[in-house]
Amino acid sequence: MSTCRMSALTPTEGWFSLQGRRPTPAHRRLLLLRVRQLEALVQDVVKASSWWERHGVDCAILALSVLALPAGFLCLRSEHVLVFAVGVTILGVCHYTLTVKGSHLATHGALTESKRWSKIWLLFFVEVCTAFTAEYAKYGHVKMHHAYTNVVGLGDSSTWRLPGLNRYVYMFLAPLMIPVITPLVAVERLRKVEGWTAVRTLGLMALGLYGHYWLLLNLSGFKSPSSALACMFLTRALLAHPYLHVNIFQHIGLPMFSRDHKPLRIHMMSLGVLNLPRLPVLDWAFGHSLISCHVEHHLFPRLSDNMCLKVKPVVSRFLHEKQLPYNEDSYLARLRLFLSRYEEFMVQAPPITELVGVQ
Numbered sequence: 001m002s003t004c005r006m007s008a009l010t011p012t013e014g015w016f017s018l019q020g021r022r023p024t025p026a027h028r029r030l031l032l033l034r035v036r037q038l039e040a041l042v043q044d045v046v047k048a049s050s051w052w053e054r055h056g057v058d059c060a061i062l063a064l065s066v067l068a069l070p071a072g073f074l075c076l077r078s079e080h081v082l083v084f085a086v087g088v089t090i091l092g093v094c095h096y097t098l099t100v101k102g103s104h105l106a107t108h109g110a111l112t113e114s115k116r117w118s119k120i121w122l123l124f125f126v127e128v129c130t131a132f133t134a135e136y137a138k139y140g141h142v143k144m145h146h147a148y149t150n151v152v153g154l155g156d157s158s159t160w161r162l163p164g165l166n167r168y169v170y171m172f173l174a175p176l177m178i179p180v181i182t183p184l185v186a187v188e189r190l191r192k193v194e195g196w197t198a199v200r201t202l203g204l205m206a207l208g209l210y211g212h213y214w215l216l217l218n219l220s221g222f223k224s225p226s227s228a229l230a231c232m233f234l235t236r237a238l239l240a241h242p243y244l245h246v247n248i249f250q251h252i253g254l255p256m257f258s259r260d261h262k263p264l265r266i267h268m269m270s271l272g273v274l275n276l277p278r279l280p281v282l283d284w285a286f287g288h289s290l291i292s293c294h295v296e297h298h299l300f301p302r303l304s305d306n307m308c309l310k311v312k313p314v315v316s317r318f319l320h321e322k323q324l325p326y327n328e329d330s331y332l333a334r335l336r337l338f339l340s341r342y343e344e345f346m347v348q349a350p351p352i353t354e355l356v357g358v359q
């Protein structure tokens, strides 16, 4: 067995301390006990929280994003460049709030405790707003990425790698293609779903895309189809750069595991996930679970953004006290790191980390 290659982390009770020794059942039991202790602490916070804290805050943010849309479309009628820019900003931020925060929470069923409403929100946010397929979003994100975080060949974020692209093209130009690529990938994925599901997805995607185009022509007063399409592209690409960056910054470059020797869940998440600091626009549009509480989100994926923020002090204190890793880094530091080590992170096959003594 090799030792873990990530040297910046401190020795932990479940990791370096057993270096060079065979894993023991006692050690495994200790880690499972840690998981139960952490779950009990988080459960206490959840039980003490009101509906408003558990779901209301995030539902209110999403409702506000829908309610702000008419103002955004109307601003685009203006000849004044500043008012027009305000319109683009409102529509762009609302678009990302509905498609990233809304879709992400809906994919995890974190918006409501009702199964029926969970399904309705999933279709609305993922298919109508994002123009993607609900089935594949759930499969790719929940069943693969969350269940096998950083396990090579399963949940390793490899869909984000485009090794043929130069680092600057990937980091600064490729994000602009996200609004165009998303529905195309969705259509390609539809080959693998049942006929009725494919018809439903195509119908809902068309409703969302055509609805957006129709509102630009009829509410914003665009005179030509090409100017309406250009505006649609502009708002849908407004936060595409941080969207792509956040998706790679929080997993790639951290320890990667093999299918046969994947660690216990608490190690998989504490080693393979990273939190960014709070960033107001991204907190609002992407949600805390994707920005400053990504570790908490991977440990407790059914919690809403507001609850992830609420349990964060409990989780971080617990992991620190038990000397388990808790990765944090700033957006700019990650950007610099990815630009300088792009070849290693995004082009070459990721090196496998084996945690001695914890398999």
Ligand SMILES: [Zn+2]
Binding pocket: 104, 108, 141, 146, 297, 301
């Ligand atoms: Zn998630």
